[in-house]
Amino acid sequence: MLAVALAVLLSVAYTPAPQVLSCDQVAVATTRGGAQLPPALAAPGGSSCSLRATDQGMVRVDRVVDGDTIAIAGGERVRYTGIDTPELGDGEPYAREARDANARLVEGKQVRLVKDVRERDRFDRLLRYVFVDGVFVNAELVREGYARASAFPPDTAYATCFEALEAEARRERRGLFQSR
DSSP states (O other), rough: HHHHHHHHHHHHHOOOOOOOOOOOHHHHSSSSOOOBHHHHHTTTOSSSSSSSOEEEEEEEEEEEEEEEEEETTTTTTEETTEEEEEOOOTTOTTTHHHHHHHHHHTSSEEEEEESSSHHHHHHHHOOOEEEETTEEEHHHHTTTTOOOOOTTTTTTTTTTHHHHHHHHHHHTOOOTTTTT
């Protein structure tokens, strides 16, 4: 009787830890040189991998606000999860370059939005990982040196990956890290 009760309790109370993709699974070192979309997310129609994130489907990017923020159809703003780029309004070095790199990747295109844990930031922007044409945009901006890894728990599914990409950009003196 105790064994049955324990089994029932465990089956109700136990939920497996969410899967978080590793850097290798993100396949950041590709022959194309870009940070590529995980295969589970690449297929149209959704994700077989939970990565503690929710596939939000495809949306059109109306404009690029800056290096880590876009406006999508309907005027909604989307802030890229897990990264930070220099601010245009503050005149920070590489702010324009970061915005231009983001625009090159996503402006006017259909992108896939994937949510980690939180829906919105304190400025009411959607928080999302962004994928376009098989490229993981958040990771690509860090890899190219236009963004820094910037984890804000609980949204940390790719924090380790972004940190590794930033370390590589620093070693290779890309973008923001040229003079360091």
